Amino acid sequence: MSTDESGQTTVRFGILGCAHISIKLCKAISRAPNATVEAIGSRSLEKATKFVSDNGLPSTVRVYGSYEGVLDEADVDAVYIPLPTGLHVKWAVMAAEKRKHVLLEKPVAMNASELDRILEACEANGVQFMDCTMWMHHPRTAKMKEVLSDHHRFGQLKSIHACMTYNPGPDFFKNSIRTKPDLDGLGVLGDTGWYCIRAILWAVDYELPKSVLAFPGAIHNDAGVILSCGSSLHWQDGRTATFHCSFLSHLTFDLTALGTNGSLRLHDFVVPFEDNLGYSTFSEGSALDFGKLEPGWWCPKTNQHVVETEIPQEVLMVKEFTALVQKVKHCDEKPEKSWPILSRKTQIVLDAVKESIDKGYQPVEILG
Amino acid sequence: MSTDESGQTTVRFGILGCAHISIKLCKAISRAPNATVEAIGSRSLEKATKFVSDNGLPSTVRVYGSYEGVLDEADVDAVYIPLPTGLHVKWAVMAAEKRKHVLLEKPVAMNASELDRILEACEANGVQFMDCTMWMHHPRTAKMKEVLSDHHRFGQLKSIHACMTYNPGPDFFKNSIRTKPDLDGLGVLGDTGWYCIRAILWAVDYELPKSVLAFPGAIHNDAGVILSCGSSLHWQDGRTATFHCSFLSHLTFDLTALGTNGSLRLHDFVVPFEDNLGYSTFSEGSALDFGKLEPGWWCPKTNQHVVETEIPQEVLMVKEFTALVQKVKHCDEKPEKSWPILSRKTQIVLDAVKESIDKGYQPVEILG
Structure with missing residues (x-):
């Protein structure tokens, strides 16, 4: 988490995948106070690079030819995961294990048992979880x-x-x-x-x-x-x-x-x-x-x-998620449980x- | 069927029962061209009389203290039946047997087998059937x-x-x-x-x-x-x-x-x-x-x-029904079957x- 000019901390997002919906979320993260796009990962570095230029993101945004690259980036606080549902359990669990807060596209998992693995990983690693029901x-x-x-x-x-x-x-x-x-x-x-x-x-x-x-x-x-x-x-x-x-x-x-x-x-x-x-x-x-x-x-x-x-x-969603992440990071609070509970019930x-x-x-x- | 001043035939309606919905239908019959309210029957003569005066119907409307009275009235061409569903089969069949065309409130019967008895009676007696799905x-x-x-x-x-x-x-x-x-x-x-x-x-x-x-x-x-x-x-x-x-x-x-x-x-x-x-x-x-x-x-x-x-x-419904009745009475056409078919499918x-x-x-x- 970095500190911006006004002295407020900023939650730095990594994005896993260049899905169409990522464009919307990139804009939302850019518009939200206290949030920035820090890194984009795709299976192809070329695709990630093109995504950054196509969407007018600053050249400071880091690009990776893998999702792991983003998860290993120390300057990333949270990840937005718009990958296909079948890949959620793998990458959301890995993100949590790398202490990245998880903003996960819906549907969150193929079934509740997969979701439970994700939520357990988030809980064990003290990171916030929220689904993208805007x-x-x-x-x-x-x-x-x-x-x-x-x-x-x-x-x-x-x-x-x-x-x-x-x-x-x-x-x-x-x-x-x-x-x-x-x-x-x-x-x-x-x-x-x-x-x-x-x-x-x-x-x-x-x-x-x-x-x-x-x-x-x-x-x-x-x-x-x-x-x-x-x-x-x-x-x-x-x-x-x-x-x-x-x-x-x-x-x-x-x-x-x-x-x-x-x-x-x-x-x-x-x-x-x-x-x-x-x-x-x-x-x-x-x-x-x-x-x-x-x-x-x-x-x-x-x-x-x-x-x-x-x-x-979508900006309000990012703002809410960011506020919760800030509480965890800054105020030593536990992640807010109401959002994962709603995901699980759904x-x-x-x-x-x-x-x-x-x-x-x-x-x-x-x-x- | 009488002939009005303009030389057009008028379908004369009898109404079985003073249900709340009868007020609406009375108005509709009065407004429809070529239709008049001829008679009202209730289980109580007093109620039928009150209905006529409460609803500003002409004093020429005949009142009966029974439904049979209306069905036996030679000057009635068609009946509107807003009675409770459980009574439909009895009164609609009897109306058909007395050669009255039948405009029947919905639901038309307790089940399709009851409805079939009504429709058979209408067919056997050459009278038009229509339900009141306005x-x-x-x-x-x-x-x-x-x-x-x-x-x-x-x-x-x-x-x-x-x-x-x-x-x-x-x-x-x-x-x-x-x-x-x-x-x-x-x-x-x-x-x-x-x-x-x-x-x-x-x-x-x-x-x-x-x-x-x-x-x-x-x-x-x-x-x-x-x-x-x-x-x-x-x-x-x-x-x-x-x-x-x-x-x-x-x-x-x-x-x-x-x-x-x-x-x-x-x-x-x-x-x-x-x-x-x-x-x-x-x-x-x-x-x-x-x-x-x-x-x-x-x-x-x-x-x-x-x-x-x-x-x-509701006036358009009466108008359509009346037109079909006139075709049967005047032009020697058979009753239109599309309406009973819709009732039966429903x-x-x-x-x-x-x-x-x-x-x-x-x-x-x-x-x-």
Whole structure:
């Protein structure tokens, strides 16, 4: 950790891999206070060098023709790992063992047992772990939680529906790592299903469901990777949720939560459509707004909430992660455990949905 | 059938029962061209008389202290039956046998076998049958079908999600016929689930799914009537649908259809929120509108379609029904079969979902 001109410490990031998403994260790290990109590693030095010049990074950024190079670099405090899911356990564990704090792209692992190896390594080496579920860090998310927690306006939460789909086109199905069993082997369930499951868990204050039952008719590619699927989730107290994730449909980022007295709805929960304009929105329906229109029917007026955001969610994520890393490094605090716990719960539900699909759409109990 | 001043024939309606929804239908019949309210029957003459005066109906409307009275009235051409579902088979069959055309409130029957008795009676007596799924008759519905059928903008239909919920409050759970096993014994599945299933079938051009699997965790009242439930539906070609219906959540009328290239979404599919203002809306997302915003993400612009409507959907329904009745009566045509076929398909899927719930959430095949 270095000290910048204002006397504040800076968390120096190494990046493992030049994935497309690395461009976004590089920008976010550069924009975040107290964070800098220190090093980029790729399997090819040429690729790493090109990444630095293509993205206008300072020439002081160190480039490595291997991931190990970055992990062995003493001036790197933390790593961002956007590698394919199948490689996470190897490189995240190695990063932790080299005392690098770990910001890990989602899905965090192929299964909870792999994730546990990562989390144990982080714990044993006293490093912070966080997954890259960016929307969690958006101020809209906190504002929406206020609505869900309002017992008067929203009432008791009863059901949630999340849907994230996109149709990346024919090249993707031939070439993307997201369709290869040894790379992002969880397919769409790991990619967009992760966001749906996290959103559902977020809505229920992270209480694990007692069981899941995947929808029949999941679609796999020839290599057995899931391209489209969904599931219902069930809690002891009668709350239910459903989600649908797919690589085969038009772009959708829907989240709907229904309470006894109100509803919350947005169509861009993963990436606010208007984030670049400095605000995001969501809509709230509430019993208080009902006006009886004619016999037997009501017209629900919805309130549109606008949340202003000076800083995009990916920058806020880096800022939050950096602050936690600074606490560990500087204030001798222990790593914050809430983030790894959320990652683990998301992975547990994801594993259960996959198990339900693999077992021919049988219900799967979740023990927690 | 009488002839009005302009020389056009008028279909004279009898109404069986003074249900709340009868007020809406009375108004619709009065507003529809070529239709009049001729008679009202209730189990109590006093109630029928009060209904006529409360709703400003002409004093020429005949009142009866029994449903039979209406059915025996020679001047009645057609009946609107809003009685509890459990009574449909008795009164709809009797109406058909008395040569009255049948406009039947949904859900049309407790199961497909009961419905078949009704439809057979209608066929045997040459009378028109139609169920009261009003939104089918809204011009927005036809406009939305154009979007779904646009192979360029929408592409292939992949999945549908429908949700209809409302929270009618504690009195309803004590007193409403919708929570009594011998009256509206299908509970919320018959009430709002009917609309969801019909919307899903509408989107797939009424091709029956090959199977359904209800979501675990359906909620029943002490008498065994369903208060909240949902299901996934599956077609041979990989299309899937889900729906959720509930008496326990805030008002929701959501319909989302996802295609390979586009999406269609509305939050008021059952009753357009702005119908009383003379228009309704729906939104369409399409790949053609994508603008790449930043690496890895797109911002989908949606088109808002506005459909103008001079006449509310319930009036259009009466108008359509009346036109069919006139063809039978006047032009010696056979009753139009497409409407009873839609009712039957909806009931078949509804029955399968109920069977899946009753069997502890087992998949149920649909043979068609």
